[in-house]
Amino acid sequence: MTDIAPFIQQSLAYNIFETSLCLLSVSYLIYLVKIVLDDDETQAP
């Protein structure tokens, strides 16, 4: 079995922290795009 790459292995906790922040940010940006494009919300009054 191949060893886990050293730059992943060196700090698992930090990688989880970093990944969480990045995913949260991406999710936030995707959510913003969603609420802008949401046709139900974009009905002209």
Added chain:
Amino acid sequence: MTSKDRDLSPNTYFFLTCPVVLLIALMAVLYPNHTAKAFTTAAHYIYTLFDWMVLWLPLAILATCLSIAFSKTGKKRLGGNEAKPEYSTFSWLSMLFTAGIGVGIIFYGPLEGLWHFLYSNYSQLPNITASQKASMAMSTAFWLWGVPAWSIYTISAVIIAYFFYFKNGKLNTGSPIRIAFKKHRWSETVARLTMALTIITVSVSLAASLAMAAGQINGGMQSLLSNPSINIAPWVLLGLFVLYSLCSLTPINQGMKKLSDLTIITSIALLLFIFITGPTRYFLMTLVESVGHTVKGTLVQSFNLFIFDESRYWINWFAMSYFIWWIGWTPFMGVFIAKISKGRTLKEMILSSIFVPAGFIFIWFSVFSGFALLDTVKGSGIVAKAAETNYQQTIYTLLDLFPFASFTKVLLAVLFISFVVTTIVSGCITLGILTSNDGVNPAKPKIFIWGIFMSAIALPFVLSGKIEGIKAVGSIIGFPYMFCFFMTLAALFKALRQDKKREANDQTTTQPSSLEASL
């Protein structure tokens, strides 16, 4: 209940944010070293973790600004079709510029090119000549301080102006969110949070600038008096406080307009003096070459993260810190530009507030950074030496190489003072607007109180000479606001889509009737 009614009471923001601002100041005063270290470490993590999200953002914002300017929306006049501009074009442009990063370009004028020449990842490329390094350094300075930076300010002004003039909102950063996303439960909470963050960001950023400016003016005095041990920074701060308080308490169109006009005329005079008495042809060559390199290289630079480079110091502590710093200034600049642009079309506001200040910065950097690079590559290297030993003295060292140095150094000190005072006055007025009763007209006592707070925050750093803590605070204070900035941007897109749909609906309902009429 209307969107306006749901907002917190006028003084609530004032009393909510003041303790936070004072707490930051207190923390920095009591534990300056720990605070500096904590904030510097936090800033480093932020820069490292979010560079992928921030670096290309200004370019995307520029594209957005231009698409709005050249669309139907760009023809809309702020304040209605009959509205007339409140300020002459010269005064308006002066205020746009002096309220923003004017003080920064005076200080960084000779340093910016030098720093990129010495430390940029581009300058570390193998087999690169000094000439290529200088060209890259200049185009990098143009990229960081020019069109992308002013696009960030401009889009914020567009967002605030659009909701204030066309959607019956308030002149603040929370209003777009409250209006565009009123159907969402979270909109009110996010709008309030954005407002609170705006006030904290603006006040701390301005206090940081005030503390740094007092140090820079003190550096100038040391150079003028040829006495490096003299420390009159506290008195400089006191003088600045008196000056900006006086200007703040006069009506905006008298105090700010006169001061902005005077500042811009003085800076043009200094620029012309160096331009004419220095190597004029070289300056023109630098300007032309750097503009060309910037146009050609902006796309590459905006997406170049230097992923595999050994050191990512430059990309973090220059590119990233500048862009986050600019975003931190957007609420202040956005409200201010939106307020003074009444009577202009959106297109006029967008194109002028991006290209006029950026153009002036191009010329300024071509002269000051251009000369510093010329001295480094082909001259004595005295300017680069000053930049490495005591960077606050760099611009004064540069002026020593020109005739009438005593006079130009005094002129420069005056310029520093007027730029700082203009910026702080604009900031106090913006804070006054954000915490005013009607959200439009700032109350004089509140302007004065914000002025006192800023000096109070700046004072300990000026007294101790330790401005590192507040510099770190200033550089990362824009980061949390960035997420609110994204939300306001989404609010603008939403409103533009709604308006486009409404126009399309109007057209489809009017077309059959006109057809029937013709039949």
